[in-house]
Amino acid sequence: MTALSPSDWVLAAIAALGIGMSKAGLPGISLLHVLLMARVLPARESTGVILPLLILADLFAVSAYWRHARWRYVLAPLAPALGGIALGAWLMPRIPDGAFAPVIGWIVLGLGFIQLGRRHRPAWFEHFPHSRPFAWAIGILSGLATMLANAAGPIMGLYLLACGLPKWAFVGTAALFFMIVNLVKVPFSAGLGLINTPSLHLNLWLAPCVVAGLFLGRAIVQRLPQRRFEEIVLIFSLAVAVHLILRG
Template sequence: MSVPTLGPETWLLAAMAALCIGLAKGGFGGLGMVAVLLMAQVLPARESTGAILPMLITADIFAVKAYHQHADRKLVLRLLWPALAGIVCGWLLMPHIPAHVFGRVIGWLTLGLIVLVLLQKYGGNMLKFAAEHPGVAWPFGWLAGITTMLANAAGPVMTIYLLACKLPKMEFVGTAAWFFLTVNLVKVPFSTSLGLINGSSLTLNLILAPLVIGGVFAGRWLIRKVNQQVFEWLMILFSLAGAIRLILK
């Protein structure tokens, strides 16, 4: 496996993306969107979705190890089937999106997900029905599947649904950890078939793995030290700036 040829500034962006992935799985979920946007600056947007996937799985494994006993497995199964359908839809759609516009696709998806995050913050009881009607899991699961296949960007979708289900904090984290580990493992053969995971991308993953793992532990420690509201707003603003840059690039 050859080491990817990247400049110093690009390596710095890749390292920041890896750290953001670990921090996101360690408790700062908003950094997931930032990681996606950073990797889209390191590699062509389409290839970046495959390069980031093994790093997500690495972080998911540590998150499951930490929180597995708190997961609501029935809820995971309820979401999993529509998510699988969404992954297949994303896999079929991805080859038909021209490479030169794929960065814009990620940018627009991110903007849409930022809107969903704001809706979750200020929508009051608008999404409470999600907890009362299990059938609502299907559109949320499908949307999570297609966005994670196209851009590894299902975090905000799942955050909104799980918050609407009124899960206690630990069950929220454990359920999300199991869901994302399962879904990301399912995505591996699809991404490989599209050539998005290869020897060069796996070498990059190995080099950045310590930052991913360190980020998970740092996130678990920092979550008790940092004002969550201020941090989330910073992540929204960073994501907004990155999305606009991808759209206009």
Template sequence: MPDLSTFAWVLLAFAAFVVGISKTGLPGGNTIAVAIFAAILPAKESTGTLLLLLLVADVFAVVSYRRHTNWPALLRLAPAVIVGLALGVAFLAVADDAWVKRFIGVILIAVIAITLFRRRVQSQVADAGPHRIAAVTYGTLGGFTTMVANAAGPVMSMYFLASRFSVKEFLGTAAWFYALVNLTKLPFSIGLGLVTAPGVLLDLVLIPAVVVGALLGRRLADRMKQQVFERLVIALTIIGAVYLLL
């Protein structure tokens, strides 16, 4: 078990709670969990440790919203995501912790830019031709960011919002997207040494916080209006990105 202070454990428990609630109710908030884990644990190890908690939360998200998935949207994203994952694996194979931290910062600068230009992207996604371009761009960036830093949330949230999904369709499509991507990442993360025995022990302690967050997020989504949902997603994306950059 990692030797951590009480304050560090409290922060990690809060991050685990955020993982749960972001999967079932407030997409975009997961970046805060990425920031906390990267601040407390070694950068590369933090990605593998957080990945296991994300997989637990994925189960709740898929079970909750499995009937609201837009499969054509996922199929359009699949080729680009695979390319992004491969690029992320290659990067992690040669990068050290310092480089991973720098790249997380670069990634989030890109995320902020995407957020600011959301309206422009939204108009592009509405058309058949540019829609494919947006899928390639977001899919590749999403695959890379999720492999390197578990930070695809802000990127893909902007894509799903631009696709004008309802609250439930957004959450259902995102649930299957992250579940499939995270399962694909798992063997690579193990092979790269990102998933460690101390990390697994830490995750076992934090799983209850994930469960509480996931259950609360499900209740919030049932009561949330579309406009409020979209504003929260955008706000959490920006806050999480800025927090990690600082």
């Protein structure tokens, strides 16, 4: 693994803090750890470092929020998400680093406009987000995005907003969904050589930052009313979309 300079360690610590905050209910912040880790390490290598940190954050988040989870919205996109992970693992060695980023960006942007439509024309979108085809599309896209770029947070976040979940149900459902998805990714990432002894050693050093981010994110989310929470998720997610599109 690439040796880290002092400035790299600072960026990695901030990225780990962002992972914890995103799992506490601020999914748009997931852009932070993707961008910073990609500056510290090569893009593919960074995904192997990020995944165990995501799982650590998932375990803490599920232990805190599982009672709020809505199983319907966990299970509806889960099977297609597993298929998306398998497809992403097959594609990863076959496409250039970052080639999928603009696609994820356009997907997130489209979901953002659906959420805007739901807020301003709720009657038009009353049934659409709850339909099986929409859940399957979200699942496949989330599986691909999480395997190729660890960037499924905004996709799932906007899906749960479109379904009208209250704040804590949103957090609990997202935590449970991603814990399952990220655990499924482990054998694929290990098989691709992305998780190894040096990457796990780095994870040990960064784990306290993840835990600190969870507490910081929870403190922020607790103080947000529902509408402001939705606005922040939407704004962060659209910022992610624009960045991913421009990066391509």
